Amino acid sequence: MTTLIAARNLQKVYGDVIALAGIDLEITEGVTGLLGANGAGKSTAIKLFLGLIQPTAGTAEVLGVDAASTVEVRSRLGYMPEHDCLPGNVSAAEFLTHMAELSGLPPNHARSRAADTLRHVGLFEERYRPMGGYSTGMKQRVKLAQTLVHDPALVLLDEPTAGLDPGGREEMLTLIKRTGDEFGISLMLSSHLMGDIERTCESIVVLDEGRVVEMGPVTSFTEETEAIAVEVDENREELIAALKERGVEPLVDGSSIIVEGVIGDQYDLIRDALVAANAPLRRMAPRRHELTEIFERDVE
Amino acid sequence: MTTPRAGQPGRSGEVFDIGYQNYEGPREGRRRARRAVYKEGIRIALGIGRGGRAKIMPWAFIIAVAIPALVLALIAGTVDRLTGGLGDEVVDLPSHGDYYGIASVIFLIFAASVGPELLCPDRRDRVINLYLVRPITGTDYILARWAAFLTIMTLVAWLPQLVLLAGLAFGAENPGTYLQDNWADIPRFLASGFTLAVYVTGIALVVASFTTRRAYAAVFIIGIFVISLPFAEGLSGDIGGTVGEYLSLLNFGQIPLLMNDIIFNEKNLATENTLATQLPKLTQIAWYAFMTVGPFLLMWRRYWKITP
Numbered sequence: 199m200t201t202l203i204a205a206r207n208l209q210k211v212y213g214d215v216i217a218l219a220g221i222d223l224e225i226t227e228g229v230t231g232l233l234g235a236n237g238a239g240k241s242t243a244i245k246l247f248l249g250l251i252q253p254t255a256g257t258a259e260v261l262g263v264d265a266a267s268t269v270e271v272r273s274r275l276g277y278m279p280e281h282d283c284l285p286g287n288v289s290a291a292e293f294l295t296h297m298a299e300l301s302g303l304p305p306n307h308a309r310s311r312a313a314d315t316l317r318h319v320g321l322f323e324e325r326y327r328p329m330g331g332y333s334t335g336m337k338q339r340v341k342l343a344q345t346l347v348h349d350p351a352l353v354l355l356d357e358p359t360a361g362l363d364p365g366g367r368e369e370m371l372t373l374i375k376r377t378g379d380e381f382g383i384s385l386m387l388s389s390h391l392m393g394d395i396e397r398t399c400e401s402i403v404v405l406d407e408g409r410v411v412e413m414g415p416v417t418s419f420t421e422e423t424e425a426i427a428v429e430v431d432e433n434r435e436e437l438i439a440a441l442k443e444r445g446v447e448p449l450v451d452g453s454s455i456i457v458e459g460v461i462g463d464q465y466d467l468i469r470d471a472l473v474a475a476n477a478p479l480r481r482m483a484p485r486r487h488e489l490t491e492i493f494e495r496d497v498e
Numbered sequence: 499m500t501t502p503r504a505g506q507p508g509r510s511g512e513v514f515d516i517g518y519q520n521y522e523g524p525r526e527g528r529r530r531a532r533r534a535v536y537k538e539g540i541r542i543a544l545g546i547g548r549g550g551r552a553k554i555m556p557w558a559f560i561i562a563v564a565i566p567a568l569v570l571a572l573i574a575g576t577v578d579r580l581t582g583g584l585g586d587e588v589v590d591l592p593s594h595g596d597y598y599g600i601a602s603v604i605f606l607i608f609a610a611s612v613g614p615e616l617l618c619p620d621r622r623d624r625v626i627n628l629y630l631v632r633p634i635t636g637t638d639y640i641l642a643r644w645a646a647f648l649t650i651m652t653l654v655a656w657l658p659q660l661v662l663l664a665g666l667a668f669g670a671e672n673p674g675t676y677l678q679d680n681w682a683d684i685p686r687f688l689a690s691g692f693t694l695a696v697y698v699t700g701i702a703l704v705v706a707s708f709t710t711r712r713a714y715a716a717v718f719i720i721g722i723f724v725i726s727l728p729f730a731e732g733l734s735g736d737i738g739g740t741v742g743e744y745l746s747l748l749n750f751g752q753i754p755l756l757m758n759d760i761i762f763n764e765k766n767l768a769t770e771n772t773l774a775t776q777l778p779k780l781t782q783i784a785w786y787a788f789m790t791v792g793p794f795l796l797m798w799r800r801y802w803k804i805t806p
Contacts, residue, residue, distance in 0.1 A: 248631050250805045269633045270527050277631040279806065283624040292547045299534035300632040302525045311521060318518055328549065344628060349521035381518040 199226040202352045202384055203247055207256035210242050210408075217242040219408040220256060225386060229378040231395035231416070232388040234405035240388040243405070244354050247386075248277060261351055273302045276345030276353035276383075280360050283341065286330025290321055290340050293329065294347045301348035311347050318381070319343045319373060335366035342373060346383065353377070353385045359394055367394075374398045425485040427454040428468060436475035444471055456485060531634040532642050539616050539646025552615075559608040560654055566601050567658030571665015592767065594659055594683045598694055598758050599768030601658060605698055606723050606751060609651060613702025614715035616643050622710035627806035640707075640801040644794070648699045655691030663687075690761045694754040697790055701750070704793035707800040723751040734773045746774035747785050756782045 203225035210218040218239045234240050245251045246258045249265035249272065257264055263271045285293065291312055298308035316325045319339040324332070329340060338358065345353045358374060359367040375398050378385050389395055395402060395416070402419065404412035412419070430437055438455060441448045444467050449456040457468060472479055540546075545553030570592055592600060620626040629639055663684065670676035701722070706715045730749035734742040747753070755769050760779050769775050774782065 245805065250630065269635055272631060272633045273525055273527050275631070277628075279624070279627050281624060283627050285619060285623050285625050287548050287552060289547075296534060296538055297628065297632075299537075300531045300629060300634070302527045302530045302633060303521070304524055304526060304530065307521070307523045314519065348525075382520075 199228075201226055201259075202261060203386070204259040205243075205246075205256065206259075208243075208246060208253055208258050209255040210239075210246060210251065211254045216408050218246070218253075221405075221408070221410045223403055223410055223413060225384075225403070226401075227384045228400040229374070229385045229387065229398055231399035231402040232386055232405065233390070233392065233395050233402055234388075235390055237407075238390075238405040239408040240405055241356065242408075244277070244356060244386075244388060247354065248272065248275065273348070274351045276348070276350040278341045278345045278353070278355045278358060280357040282337065284329045284332075284337055287328055289326045290316055290329055290332075290343070291325040293340070294343055297344045298347040301350075303348055308347075311349070315343045315347045316340075318346070333366075334361055335363075335369060338362060338366065338370055339373065342370070342377070346377065346381070350383065353383055355385060355387045357389055358387065359389070359391065371397050425456050425458045426465075426468065427451070427456055427481070427483055427485040428472075428479070429454050429481040430472070430475075430477040431480050433475050433477035437471055437477040440471035440475040441468070443474075446471075454485075528633045528638065531632055532638050535629065535634065535639055535642035536646045539643045540650060542616050543612050543647060543650040556608075556612050556650075559604065559611065560657070563601055563604050563608065563654055564658045564661055566604075567597065567662040568665065570597075571662050571669065574666050575669025594662060594687045595690075595758065595762035595764050596766045597659060597662060597687070598655075598690060599755055599766035602694065602751065602755060602768065605651070605655065605694060607720060608654065609698035609702040610716045610719035612650075613647055613699065613719070614706035614709075614712040616647055617703060617706040618710050618712040618715060624806075626804070630804065630806050636801040636804040637798065640703075640798055644699060644703055644797070647703060648695055651695035651699050652692055655695045656688060659687040659691060686761050690758045693757040693761070693786070697754040697757075697786070700790050700793035700797070704797040707797045726750040727752075731772070738773075743773045743776050746772055747777070747782075749774070750789070753786055753789050757786050 201224050203223070205221050205223045207220045207222060208218055209216075209220040221239075221243070232240050232243065242251075246253055247260050247265055249258075249260070249267075249269065252266050258266065261271055261274055265271060294312035294315060295305070295308045298311050299305060303311060313322070313325065316322050319342055321336060321339055321343065324336065329337065332340065338361075342355075342358065345355070355374065359370050362370060371394060374385060374387065377383050378398070378400075385398075387395065387399060399416050401415045402412065403410060428437070434455065438448055438450070441455075441457065446457055446464075446467065449458065457464070468482070542548070544556050598605070620629070626639070630636065634642075666680075667673040667676045702715075702719055705719050705722075706712070709715050709718075726749050730746055733748075734744075734746035736742075737745060749772070752769060752772055752774070755766060756772075756774060759765050759769055759775060760782065765775060
């Protein structure tokens with residue numbers, strides 16, 4: 199796997215505030231989540247990776263180049279800021295063409311890439327309308343499109359679902375997943391929403407107070423546990439009582455009944471309890487950890 | 499899906515969704531990015547690629563700047579024909595040297611109205627953040643924008659002089675002879691127009707670099723010129739002498755006209771009573787340089803370390 203970002207003892211201090219306290223990390227191809235609460239150091243890390251600010255100490259190598267030493271590397275990077283950043287009186291086609299040229303593409307190539315990219319994000323039909331009349335979801339898609347128009351090797355997304363309604367959020371996450379899976383473009387997604395990271399990312403870096411507290415594949419954080427989650431349509435209380443009669447102490451987590459330490463013939467025990475309680479089974483599956491639990495554990 | 503083509507039963511076409519394509523073409527990096535900022539600056543200044551309303555202001559001013567030249571050219575031609583080639587002796591017609599004295603107010607309003615459009619919306623809409631994450635620096639951005647507006651201002655300054663030249667030449671009995679006799683006016687008005695453009699570009703953009711609101715910038719720029727005129731001229735007239743001559747330099751609207759006088763080696767209609775013209779030419783040139791380089795450096799300072 200090619201290393202896209204390599205931070206070594208990367209530190210950034212603003213006066214008395216330590217934004218990043220000497221982090222070491224390597225980001226490889228694929229979709230990576232940069233997770234952390236507000237003030238964890240995510241935005242500072244992104245600015246350092248883009249070479250927009252100088253580190254107090256250490257280095258940030260992006261695509262094999264020291265990000266602080268040259269602006270040329272940004273020709274192969276895309277960045278989507280969290281906040282609004284689109285001019286209202288310009289069409290998406292004009293805007294994307296200009297953004298492609300700004301990334302170094304000649305005008306004729308920029309024009310055709312702009313049209314193609316708008317098609318990929320589902321805005322082809324709307325491309326000649328001034329962006330001032332776009333919905334929040336459409337604007338967010340233009341923001342994503344401007345990161346892709348020059349076919350970058352790596353795209354950095356800062357809180358890409360901020361301000362979106364549930365439908366818009368769903369669309370954006372699907373688009374991000376497609377960008378990683380189908381377009382073959384690597385992404386780094388900064389977010390404080392664990393659901394977004396869990397849905398889209400293959401690996402994760404958890405930052406807290408300027409430090410890396412966890413790093414690795416998302417699957418290692420969401421692996422199966424030795425617990426079974428059972429959901430029934432009715433007779434929930436009867437099932438709990440039936441399990442207790444058989445010497446099992448179940449936990450209740452929302453709509454699920456969790457039976458821990460399940461091994462071997464305990465599956466038969468759950469089956470017998472379901473029959474005894476006359477509880478119609480909706481779902482029974484090994485329970486997985488959730489990123490929320492890991493994050494909460496690390497920041498405590 | 500296979501679809502037979504109408505009229506050609508033997509031929510068929512297939513439609514494929516070729517999906518996302520990687521870009522394999524040339525990448526021209528920072529050089530292309532600077533040119534893109536420059537080109538976009540030109541387009542913004544002229545309202546190209548924007549709605550109809552964005553075009554009204556610049557083109558109205560361009561026409562307004564050219565109209566006095568057109569009128570002067572028509573009058574000169576008519577008078578010359580009516581007097582049988584004795585126009586100069588019958589009527590004291592304004593010359594190329596006088597033109598900026600007559601029309602400089604329109605240039606200043608043009609710069610105040612259009613100049614801020616090149617900088618303010620980028621910061622107000624935060625589009626600047628998308629520029630700065632591409633292969634350019636804040637310095638590249640501001641230099642390219644400055645060069646774009648200077649290009650527009652220079653062309654707008656030259657346009658009416660060329661109209662006037664054409665009018666005077668074709669109004670004369672023999673255009674060839676007229677151009678032969680007056681060829682020296684051409685480099686003079688080109689130089690004078692350029693000094694005017696450099697000055698107003700710097701003032702307009704430095705003010706625009708301090709606000710995100712185009713209207714505030716426009717009002718402030720016009721205010722500088724309007725207030726400095728009675729202040730400097732009134733005060734310098736009352737005090738008089740050398741101090742009055744130096745105080746007269748504070749009439750910011752007349753600074754490029756002092757250069758115009760030096761280039762044409764004659765006073766124009768607007769500087770006839772200006773005390774600053776009594777100062778040594780070197781002092782006037784130094785003041786012009788200060789008022790041009792100063793705003794430029796201030797504007798550059800605002801952008802050279804700008805980060806999203």
